[in-house]
Amino acid sequence: MNNNNQLPLTGVRVVDFGQQIAGPAAAMTLADLGATVIHIDPPQGPQWNHPANAILNRNKSCLSLDLKTRSGLEQALSLIEQADIVIESFRPGVMQRLGIDFEQLRAERPELITLSVPGFASNDELRREWKATEAVVAATSGAFTDMGFNRVLMGIEPSFSPLPLGSSYATTLAAGSVVLALLEREKTGRGDSIEVPVSAALMEGLSYNSYVVDGLPDRYKTMREHEIEYRKANNIKMDLTYEDLQEYLDPFYRTYECADGRKFYCVCPSHRNHAKRALQVLGIYDELVAEGLPDVKDLHQPIAEWEGETSIGVYPLPKKWADIISAKMKKAFLTKTSEEWGVAFGEGQIPGAPHRTTQEWVNDEHTNAAGLIVEVDDPEYGLMKQPGPFTWFEHNAGQMLTPRPRKKVSFDEALAELKSVAQADTVTRPVGNAIQPASGKGWLDGLRVLDLTNVIAGPHSGAFLSRFGAEVIKLDPVTPLYDPLIGTLFSFQTDMGKKKALVDITTTEGREAFNRLVRSVDLVLINAPSRQMIPLGLDHDSLQAINPGVLFCRLDCLGGPRPGPKTNYIGYDDIIQANSGIMSRFGGPDTPEEHAHLGTLDVNCGFAAGLGMAVAIYHKLKTGIASRVRTSLSAATNLAQIPFAFDYEGRAPFDEPSGRNVQGNHELSHFYETSDGWIFLDSDISELNRLSAVEGLEQITQAECISDYLTTAFKQAATAYWIDVLHSADIAAAEPNSIETLRDQYSRVADGCVGIDRGSYAFSIHPDHPSGHCLTQIDHYAIRPVEARIKAVSPAESFGHSTREVLSSVGYSEIEIESMIERKIAGLAWGKEFLPS
Numbered sequence: 001m002n003n004n005n006q007l008p009l010t011g012v013r014v015v016d017f018g019q020q021i022a023g024p025a026a027a028m029t030l031a032d033l034g035a036t037v038i039h040i041d042p043p044q045g046p047q048w049n050h051p052a053n054a055i056l057n058r059n060k061s062c063l064s065l066d067l068k069t070r071s072g073l074e075q076a077l078s079l080i081e082q083a084d085i086v087i088e089s090f091r092p093g094v095m096q097r098l099g100i101d102f103e104q105l106r107a108e109r110p111e112l113i114t115l116s117v118p119g120f121a122s123n124d125e126l127r128r129e130w131k132a133t134e135a136v137v138a139a140t141s142g143a144f145t146d147m148g149f150n151r152v153l154m155g156i157e158p159s160f161s162p163l164p165l166g167s168s169y170a171t172t173l174a175a176g177s178v179v180l181a182l183l184e185r186e187k188t189g190r191g192d193s194i195e196v197p198v199s200a201a202l203m204e205g206l207s208y209n210s211y212v213v214d215g216l217p218d219r220y221k222t223m224r225e226h227e228i229e230y231r232k233a234n235n236i237k238m239d240l241t242y243e244d245l246q247e248y249l250d251p252f253y254r255t256y257e258c259a260d261g262r263k264f265y266c267v268c269p270s271h272r273n274h275a276k277r278a279l280q281v282l283g284i285y286d287e288l289v290a291e292g293l294p295d296v297k298d299l300h301q302p303i304a305e306w307e308g309e310t311s312i313g314v315y316p317l318p319k320k321w322a323d324i325i326s327a328k329m330k331k332a333f334l335t336k337t338s339e340e341w342g343v344a345f346g347e348g349q350i351p352g353a354p355h356r357t358t359q360e361w362v363n364d365e366h367t368n369a370a371g372l373i374v375e376v377d378d379p380e381y382g383l384m385k386q387p388g389p390f391t392w393f394e395h396n397a398g399q400m401l402t403p404r405p406r407k408k409v410s411f412d413e414a415l416a417e418l419k420s421v422a423q424a425d426t427v428t429r430p431v432g433n434a435i436q437p438a439s440g441k442g443w444l445d446g447l448r449v450l451d452l453t454n455v456i457a458g459p460h461s462g463a464f465l466s467r468f469g470a471e472v473i474k475l476d477p478v479t480p481l482y483d484p485l486i487g488t489l490f491s492f493q494t495d496m497g498k499k500k501a502l503v504d505i506t507t508t509e510g511r512e513a514f515n516r517l518v519r520s521v522d523l524v525l526i527n528a529p530s531r532q533m534i535p536l537g538l539d540h541d542s543l544q545a546i547n548p549g550v551l552f553c554r555l556d557c558l559g560g561p562r563p564g565p566k567t568n569y570i571g572y573d574d575i576i577q578a579n580s581g582i583m584s585r586f587g588g589p590d591t592p593e594e595h596a597h598l599g600t601l602d603v604n605c606g607f608a609a610g611l612g613m614a615v616a617i618y619h620k621l622k623t624g625i626a627s628r629v630r631t632s633l634s635a636a637t638n639l640a641q642i643p644f645a646f647d648y649e650g651r652a653p654f655d656e657p658s659g660r661n662v663q664g665n666h667e668l669s670h671f672y673e674t675s676d677g678w679i680f681l682d683s684d685i686s687e688l689n690r691l692s693a694v695e696g697l698e699q700i701t702q703a704e705c706i707s708d709y710l711t712t713a714f715k716q717a718a719t720a721y722w723i724d725v726l727h728s729a730d731i732a733a734a735e736p737n738s739i740e741t742l743r744d745q746y747s748r749v750a751d752g753c754v755g756i757d758r759g760s761y762a763f764s765i766h767p768d769h770p771s772g773h774c775l776t777q778i779d780h781y782a783i784r785p786v787e788a789r790i791k792a793v794s795p796a797e798s799f800g801h802s803t804r805e806v807l808s809s810v811g812y813s814e815i816e817i818e819s820m821i822e823r824k825i826a827g828l829a830w831g832k833e834f835l836p837s
Contacts (some may be wrong), residue, residue: 002761007034008034008627009033009182014084014086014087015080016037016038016039017088019048021168022171022174025056025168025296026174026178029175029391030179030741031060031109033391038414039057039060040062040079041672045064047696049645058386058403061413063408076100079411079414079415079418085113085178086113088100088116089116089118091132092118092128095667106191113181117195117198118196120137121200130734133732136733138165139158139736139737141206141739143161143166146206152224155238157783158196158736160657160663161586163595165205167198168639169603169604173201173782174194174201176610179388179611185429187620187621188429193787197782200761203782206597206739208456208599209597209739210777220316223316242591249326251266252266253266258333259336264353265354267572267677269316272311273481274351275312277349278345284332294309294310299830300484300487301832304837313483316485341354343361345569355579355584356578358581365565369565370566371397371401373387374388374401376403381650387645388635390608391608394629397561398562441469442470443468443785444465444469447522449462449525450521450523451475453481453527455490456606457601457636458555459606460494460599460606461605462525464610465605469789472499473517474500475502475505476500476502478826480799487830488799492771492777496796499801500798500802501834502800510825519810521550523552523613523616525609530559551626552628553616555632558632558633573599576633577595580634580637583595584636585656585658588658588659588660600640602636604639605632608639668682668684668706672710673711673714676716679719679733679734689701690729694725696721742761747772754791756781756784758781762779763778764776770795770796798820807820
């Protein structure tokens with residue numbers, strides 16, 4: 001009997017050897033979804049001794065085993081023998097040397113799924129043996145160098161951020177890949193062996209920072225970019241202050257001071273309706289119109305054909321109008337408190353939010369009411385506020401809001417727990433001789449998806465499915481709502497591998513086309529607040545009436561498992577960065593600044609949706625039940641802030657490194673200048689004796705001030721020397737790379753393959769991109785199964801390119817399609833050019 005109230009991974013058994021963040025967090029995500037997880041630490045305890053382990057190990061039974069002893073190894077193998085999934089996150093080869101050989105285990109039990117989450121790829125001959133801490137991976141991958149135009153203009157490079165972005169992306173990718181392997185196993189009986197390097201996951205997370213469009217038209221360059229080009233051309237120092245920098249920001253994309261002295265982040269560029277609503281609620285729209293604010297009707301035409309010089313809804317605005325509008329907005333924001341503006345923007349359906357700290361976010365009325373923050377009675381810290389689930393089903397999300405605290409168990413108790421679950425589970429997959437050989441197919445071959453999303457997070461989740469073989473149909477309106485920067489330029493990444501059609505579903509005929517498409521697919525995907533579901537006909541009953549059994553996934557901004565005061569507020573990545581404390585940490589509490597990686601939260605929200613869709617597909621295959629899966633940008637920020645997003649009585653102060661001048665976590669985890677560049681040392685006090693054995697650092701144990709000592713010592717030799725001697729001593733260190741350097745070293749002309757075989761970094765060059773420009777972008781290469789196929793998806797096609805094909809596939813004749821196009825019920829393009837000039 002199928003129990004629709006059970007969590008979807010109930011019955012799945014996991015043995016988790018993960019350490020640090022990514023491995024344990026992937027296992028925690030599975031546990032949140034109902035899996036039974038046994039977590040194993042070494043005898044000395046977790047490598048990372050941090051309160052966040054209470055989050056990472058919730059819903060788990062925990063024990064310590066010494067794999068270097070015969071008895072410890074035998075006990076570990078006994079637990080693995082009862083498992084469906086085994087997870088580890090050590091350097092490549094470590095588990096095998098300890099006696100746990102994944103290849104051998106799968107030869108004996110082909111149904112086993114193994115997951116490795118190393119810092120660098122196992123086929124990265126240069127870096128695989130490095131001590132790959134979070135900061136070392138970030139520095140090596142350009143995450144501390146490519147921190148945006150603000151930092152360039154302020155002359156701050158490299159920059160440091162304590163956000164564990166690499167691990168947060170690796171968590172969702174790893175958990176998603178495991179669920180997809182479970183899906184395949186349900187069909188064939190075979191498991192798989194998967195690797196998800198944190199470095200590759202980070203590069204996919206930074207995909208919007210790393211792609212390059214040759215000959216990008218000037219209309220897409222911001223005032224900051226023009227200033228950078230001017231200063232470089234004239235050899236002018238990059239030395240803008242934070243205050244000076246504000247005047248180079250678009251008025252619809254910046255921070256404003258409010259009546260209470262606190263700050264508010266307005267983010268509504270590129271959308272005509274949002275920008276107009278913002279000016280109206282601020283009370284300055286009419287006076288701007290009276291002063292001659294232009295209004296270009298079709299922003300997707302070449303600028304040479306515009307009937308005016310600019311328009312609201314254009315990003316970036318030219319300096320003349322940016323200055324006029326921002327001056328009026330600054331005065332208007334001073335008339336109300338930041339909280340009052342938060343309500344006015346939220347209820348007015350305008351993207352914007354007050355800047356707040358992470359402590360305020362964790363204790364906020366909305367986050368707690370919505371289940372974005374939950375309470376766990378941890379055995380060490382007592383009643384503890386923790387992040388809620390990162391993805392959930394609408395029909396039984398409540399079950400995920402009361403996580404079981406971590407508990408210590410003995411080996412016998414752990415083994416008994418796994419055996420008990422195995423006995424209770426009804427096995428529906430092929431077993432024994434019925435297990436099929438590896439097919440070499442994609443995990444989602446044959447799946448059809450209707451993608452109704454826009455901007456980054458939603459469409460990124462649809463593109464994520466394409467690599468596994470899903471056929472994704474992207475349906476957009478005939479008349480675009482966003483300007484070409486967000487609407488088109490971002491689509492080069494978000495719409496890879498999709499067939500793209502334009503249909504006006506607000507018309508009767510367009511709605512019929514939509515209904516036909518819904519009947520033709522397995523899953524419908526959208527990003528929108530819940531209030532829009534019934535008007536759009538996307539509520540459960542309406543969708544099931546059109547196509548019984550169709551799955552549904554929804555992403556939004558502030559949504560959680562339960563309704564909260566801000567559930568229906570709209571917004572973008574930046575809104576949650578501001579509201580959740582990321583910007584206050586990155587720039588400093590008095591001078592908040594956006595975490596400059598484009599899509600910092602968007603991309604992982606997309607990956608979390610991909611995980612959720614995989615769970616929904618698996619759950620339907622197991623039970624026959626169609627579900628609606630959810631995630632949000634707010635859930636994604638909790639994952640990105642796992643080291644900080646918690647609170648409990650007696651908690652140490654929220655004093656993690658913050659501000660643009662912070663160069664590390666502490667004096668032994670810090671950037672230092674060398675004789676020819678920079679190095680990031682990522683050590684701690686326990687390694688002082690080992691550091692003193694390094695030539696050039698012999699006196700560190702006698703130093704009165706370690707920071708001063710290292711500042712002087714590192715300047716005595718080149719970066720390459722320090723990297724060599726520190727790595728030889730097995731001390732974590734890295735040279736801060738730029739993404740541009742990595743792109744130069746690891747790019748190749750697109751060859752129809754995914755760069756999984758190319759180590760930790762792989763870019764593809766598309767000389768004949770449909771945009772008419774040469775485009776270089778990161779490969780979809782972070783998820784690396786041994787048996788399943790990962791597809792090199794096609795470049796993003798232009799909007800409307802496949803309208804005829806898509807409509808034909810659901811029964812429309814050529815005559816009907818031409819009539820729909822002629823009457824603008826369907827469309828073939830948003831303008832004369834894919835990327836308007």
